[in-house]
Every structure is written in C-alpha cells, then in structure tokens.
Amino acid sequence: MVKIDFHNPEFVERYMKKNGMLFKAMKEEIARLLNDITLDGKRVLEVGCGTGYLCFEIANMFPEAEILGTDLSEAFISHADRIKERENFDNVQFKTADALNLPYDDNSFDFVFSFFTAHWVDDPVEYLREMERVLKPDGILIAGDTRYRFILSFIPGFKTAFRLKKAKDITMQAGIREHKFTSGFWYWRVDNLPVQ
Numbered sequence: 001m002v003k004i005d006f007h008n009p010e011f012v013e014r015y016m017k018k019n020g021m022l023f024k025a026m027k028e029e030i031a032r033l034l035n036d037i038t039l040d041g042k043r044v045l046e047v048g049c050g051t052g053y054l055c056f057e058i059a060n061m062f063p064e065a066e067i068l069g070t071d072l073s074e075a076f077i078s079h080a081d082r083i084k085e086r087e088n089f090d091n092v093q094f095k096t097a098d099a100l101n102l103p104y105d106d107n108s109f110d111f112v113f114s115f116f117t118a119h120w121v122d123d124p125v126e127y128l129r130e131m132e133r134v135l136k137p138d139g140i141l142i143a144g145d146t147r148y149r150f151i152l153s154f155i156p157g158f159k160t161a162f163r164l165k166k167a168k169d170i171t172m173q174a175g176i177r178e179h180k181f182t183s184g185f186w187y188w189r190v191d192n193l194p195v196q
C-alpha cells in the first residue's frame, strides 16, 4: 500500500513538479468534456482540487464563472492560493474543506467536479453523495479517478486505486441521479454530461 502525506508542503512541491504530464492531459480532458457547455455566470465547485490547476483552467475558459476549489490539505490550498495571487485569478477562491462534509448548502452549485480523489477519502460513497447534495437539480457532476491497472503499471505497489467493479459498486451505492459510468484507458468517470 502506498502511503502519501498530502499535508506535507514538500510533498506538494514534488507533486507539482512530477505531474506536469497529468496536468496537461487533464486540462485537455476538461476542455473536451466542457466543449458544448458554458459556465459563465455559474457557480463551480472542485472537490479535492490539489494544486488548483483545473480551477485555473476553467477560469481561463470561463472568465465569468465563480469558481471554488476545496481540499482537505492546507498545504495544497496554500500552494493554490499562491498561484491565484501570482496570476491574478480574481474569479477563483480556495478553501480547506473535507469532501465528506462539504460546508455548503444543498443545491448550491451548477457544476461540481472532482478527479483522483475518490480512492483517498475514507468513505467514497459519501464523497459522491456529498457532491450530489450540493449540486443544483439541473447541475452537472463529473467525478473521475485513476484506473487500478493503469496506475499499477507505472507505480509498482500502488494498489490503492479502485478496480472498475469497485468504482461501479460505489456509484451504485451512492444512488446518484441519472448518470453515465465511463472507463477509459487511464481513468474511470461518473458524469451526467449531455451525450457527446
């Protein structure tokens, strides 16, 4: 089992330096997923935002969106805040928050998303339920995580990610509203995006 201390600022620096390829791929992916959607004038929440790179990408795509990035780790949130200040992202805010107990009202966001966080939280079913709770009835949800066999192939010993069956079981148990479950080569995803 790989152990990671997300609260260690040195880990955050390493994560930032080592994951350039992931960040690039995910920025392209979010741009593709949101291709037919506008978030200008909408409220956006990211759960487990890490360094905040996807919040910044969405801020570039939709300058009129109100974007909130949350993460349990103060080290990650401080890092994201420094980038926000340096790059003048006025429409992005960051806040320390537990994915399992989001400090937001029901039905309060138009778009809620999260990547690579499901297998780190203590209760992944509650994690999905919380995201849906704060999502407006006509809102968009995307939650995705790395595939077990993909990550294991390049990080030996990394057995924490979910196999597809478990990811599907969690989604079923969460009982989230109408959604699609998709598995690509490197990550699986639950979303209610319009069919592309």
Ligand SMILES: C[S@@+](CC[C@H](N)C(=O)[O-])C[C@H]1O[C@@H](n2cnc3c(N)ncnc32)[C@H](O)[C@@H]1O
Pocket: 006, 047, 048, 049, 050, 051, 070, 071, 072, 073, 076, 097, 098, 099, 100, 114, 115, 116, 117, 120, 121, 122
């Ligand atoms: C592998 S990182 C992914 C970060 C980011 N989404 C990305 O794509 O780089 C997992 C993130 O989940 C956060 N996390 C773990 N448990 C959490 C919880 N209970 N609530 C909120 N965030 C949590 C960690 O601090 C870390 O930033």
